[in-house]
Amino acid sequence: MPSISQISNQRSFSGSLQKNVKTTGLSESQIADVKINRKRLWADLHSTCEWGKGERWGDGPTDIGMSRLTLSDADKQARDWFVETTKSLGCKVQTDAMGNIFAIRPGRKDGPPTYAGSHLDTQPTGGRYDGILGVHAGVEALKTMNDNNIETEFPTGCINWTNEEGARFPISMVSSGVWAGAIPLEKAYDMVEVGGGKATQKSALERIGYLGSLEASHKVNPIGAHFELHIEQGPILEGSGGKIGAVEGVQAFRWHIITVKGRDCHTGTTDFQNRSDAMLTAAKLILHSHNKATELGCLASTGILTLKPGSTNTVPGFVQFSLDIRSKEDAKLMKFEQSLKEGFAKIAAGEDVGGLNAMGTKGRGCEVAWQLDTDSPATKFHEDCVKCVEASAKDMLGTQAGNQVQRMTSGAGHDSVYTSRHAPTSIDGVSHNPAEYCSPEDCGNGAQVLLGAMLRYDRLRAEKGL
Numbered sequence: 466m467p468s469i470s471q472i473s474n475q476r477s478f479s480g481s482l483q484k485n486v487k488t489t490g491l492s493e494s495q496i497a498d499v500k501i502n503r504k505r506l507w508a509d510l511h512s513t514c515e516w517g518k519g520e521r522w523g524d525g526p527t528d529i530g531m532s533r534l535t536l537s538d539a540d541k542q543a544r545d546w547f548v549e550t551t552k553s554l555g556c557k558v559q560t561d562a563m564g565n566i567f568a569i570r571p572g573r574k575d576g577p578p579t580y581a582g583s584h585l586d587t588q589p590t591g592g593r594y595d596g597i598l599g600v601h602a603g604v605e606a607l608k609t610m611n612d613n614n615i616e617t618e619f620p621t622g623c624i625n626w627t628n629e630e631g632a633r634f635p636i637s638m639v640s641s642g643v644w645a646g647a648i649p650l651e652k653a654y655d656m657v658e659v660g661g662g663k664a665t666q667k668s669a670l671e672r673i674g675y676l677g678s679l680e681a682s683h684k685v686n687p688i689g690a691h692f693e694l695h696i697e698q699g700p701i702l703e704g705s706g707g708k709i710g711a712v713e714g715v716q717a718f719r720w721h722i723i724t725v726k727g728r729d730c731h732t733g734t735t736d737f738q739n740r741s742d743a744m745l746t747a748a749k750l751i752l753h754s755h756n757k758a759t760e761l762g763c764l765a766s767t768g769i770l771t772l773k774p775g776s777t778n779t780v781p782g783f784v785q786f787s788l789d790i791r792s793k794e795d796a797k798l799m800k801f802e803q804s805l806k807e808g809f810a811k812i813a814a815g816e817d818v819g820g821l822n823a824m825g826t827k828g829r830g831c832e833v834a835w836q837l838d839t840d841s842p843a844t845k846f847h848e849d850c851v852k853c854v855e856a857s858a859k860d861m862l863g864t865q866a867g868n869q870v871q872r873m874t875s876g877a878g879h880d881s882v883y884t885s886r887h888a889p890t891s892i893d894g895v896s897h898n899p900a901e902y903c904s905p906e907d908c909g910n911g912a913q914v915l916l917g918a919m920l921r922y923d924r925l926r927a928e929k930g931l
Contacts, residue, residue, distance in 0.1 A: 487573065487616050488924045496920050497860035499613055503909035506605045510908070513585075513601070514593045516542040528902075531593055535586035535628040536564070536669035543585040544675060547600065547625050554607050556622065560677030561686060563640035563653060564627040564670045570607050572619040572923075577689035579617070579923055581606055581915055582624035582884065588632045594903040599694040600625055602912035609916055618927040619689055621919055627670075633658050634666045636839050637720075641884060643681045650681060659769070689931070690850060690922050691884035694915045696903050708869040708907070709858040709914055714846050717798045718791040720839035723750065725813065727831040729774055729782035737826035740780050744772055746831045747784040749821045750809050754788060756819055757808060763801045764791040795843050809833045849925060850918070857917025861910060 488496075517533025517540070533539045544566060548558050551568030558568045569578050583599025603623030610621065631637030634656040642648035654667035670676040679686060727741030751767050758765040769787040790805070792798035808818050813833045817823050858870040903911075925931070 485614050485616055488618055488920050489927050491920070491924065493856075493860065496857075496917055496924075499609060499615065499916065499920065501605050501609045501909065501912050501916055502612070503905065503912075505608070506601060506909060506912055507905050509605070510593065510598060510601045513543050513546055514597065516540075516546075517587065519587075519590055527593065529593075531587040531591045531597070532589050533585070533587045533591070534589060534633040535630065536633065536664075536666070536673055536675070538673070540586055541673040541675070544625065544673075547585065547604070547623075550604060551607065551623065554604075554611055556607065559679050559686075560675055561644070561679040561681040562650065562677055563643050563681040564675040564677060565640050565644060565681065566625040566675075567622060567686065568604075568607070568624075569620050569622040570610065570617070572617045572621065574618060576619045576926075577687040578620035578622040579690045579692075579919055579926070580622045580624050580688055581692050581694065581919060582626060583693050583695065584626045584629035586628060586630050586632070588630055591630070591632075592902070594696045594908070596629060596695070598696065598903060598908055598911065602694045602908075602915045605912050606916040606919055615920070617920070617923045619923055621923065624691075627675075628666065631839070633660075634669075635659050635720075638841070639666070640681065644683055644686070645884065646683060688884055689926065690847075692850065692854070692915055692918050692922070694911045708862065708910060709854075710871055710873040712846060712854075712873055713851055715841075715844040716791050716793045717795050717843040718789060718839070718841050719798065719802065719837065721788040721790070722836040722838060723747070723786050723788050723809070724834040724836070725750070725784040725786075725831050726834070727780070727782045727784075728829070730780045732778045732780055735780065737828055740828040741782065741831050742780050742828055743784040743831050744781040745828075746813050746833075747772075747786055749812050750833070751786065751788075753808050753812060753819060753821060754790070754805055757804055758790070758801065761797065761801050761804070762792070763797060765789065765801075765805075793843060798843075806835065850922060853918040853921040853925065854914060856921060857914045860917060861913050 511527045514527070514529070514531060517531050517537065519530035519532035521529045533543065547566060547568070552558055554570065556568040556570050558566065560566050581599065581603030583603070584596035585600055587595065587597070600623065607621065607623060610617070626638075627640035628634050629638055629641070631639065636642070636648065636653070636656060639648055639653050639656070643650050643653050654665060656666045658664045658669070664672070667676065725743040725747045727743035727746065730740060747770070754765040754767070766789045767786045768789065771785050772781040773783040774781070790798060790801060792801060810833060811818050812821055813831045815822060815827045815830045855870055862869055
């Protein structure tokens with residue numbers, strides 16, 4: 466990995482441009498001349514990753530993962546940095562009732578801001594780029610506008626969304642969902658942290674001082690446009706030789722909690738025919754979800770598994786597991802889910818489905834119940850925003866652009882899913898992801914594209930009266 470000193474500082478703004486230049490007065494080539502400070506971006510990103518460091522995965526100084534769960538002490542430190550930094554840039558900073566932080570740089574006229582948005586929280590074993598890079602790139606865009614005295618027509622800003630990961634409180638993108646009116650505030654407040662703790666999302670917000678007074682609502686606090694920079698989190702872009710993905714939308718996904726109820730019994734005194742083995746049944750259901758997903762061209766995974774009573778010599782009578790199912794199409798996803806419900810019921814009753822009950826000894830069967838936690842339909846992003854990302858990427862890459870700029874569908878959910886319901890939205894993705902790694906070059910490329918897209922969209926809003 467190159468050291469910071471090896472990264473070129475590409476801050477230059479064409480000498481033909483004067484101070485306090487309006488975006489409406491910038492040509493395409495002049496917008497392309499507005500360069501982020503790549504060295505500053507890299508240094509800022511890794512300095513904030515001192516809060517909530519996780520496991521080391523390599524030998525480099527920054528080859529350390531992250532464990533910064535939302536609303537933890539480490540998350541508070543990162544939030545405090547965000548507030549202090551954006552205020553120092555002249556931004557108005559406000560926090561809503563879900564702890565979402567909005568930093569707003571004034572424009573020449575009033576109106577809903579054009580934002581860059583992402584999140585500073587991570588998975589328990591996360592990395593330094595998922596979400597974190599998106600927030601830092603937004604802050605760097607604001608710094609670059611200040612460096613070059615650029616006046617946008619409308620306010621611009623950066624958002625840090627709360628609990629995007631859904632790792633501590635088990636609904637992902639919950640706070641942007643409340644903002645969008647898709648998730649009730651009280652439901653979000655009452656969620657209890659996973660892992661046996663007793664904190665609710667509201668009590669955690671109160672504890673670190675980020676329970677804001679602004680209503681978490683798109684009606685009270687509207688967004689003019691939302692751009693989100695994110696690493697790809699997959700191999701498609703990199704494998705095809707691409708550098709920047711202009712994301713057209715996000716695939717549909719639904720999160721369930723599956724409960725399997727059998728009967729506790731002694732492993733030595735109860736023969737197979739008389740067992741209601743909830744763990745064995747759950748294992749078959751999880752395997753069936755994978756097989757059926759493969760058959761229908763969907764995705765399925767289980768990431769959380771709990772069982773009772775948790776004794777070596779007791780057959781478990783109670784198991785719960787998470788089930789994450791995904792598809793690019795809403796109709797296909799619902800067909801998949803219905804097929805799983807029918808198959809799960811048969812397997813739990815002892816019927817043979819896909820050979821899963823063809824071998825072994827048939828027991829007394831179990832009961833299966835489904836609970837839906839998250840429903841996120843397939844999302845289509847605003848064409849104007851997607852085109853602004855494409856134009857910015859092609860300007861940055863120049864004659865080498867070719868197939869390095871590609872349109873794609875995101876396989877992961879992001880806060881942009883909910884913002885797209887009430888504001889023009891797009892995501893630009895950056896490739897490379899070993900141990901969630903993004904090179905200094907690609908971090909800089911993504912931030913450069915983000916800045917260019919925001920400036921272009923501000924100009925487009927003025928032209929179209931958006």
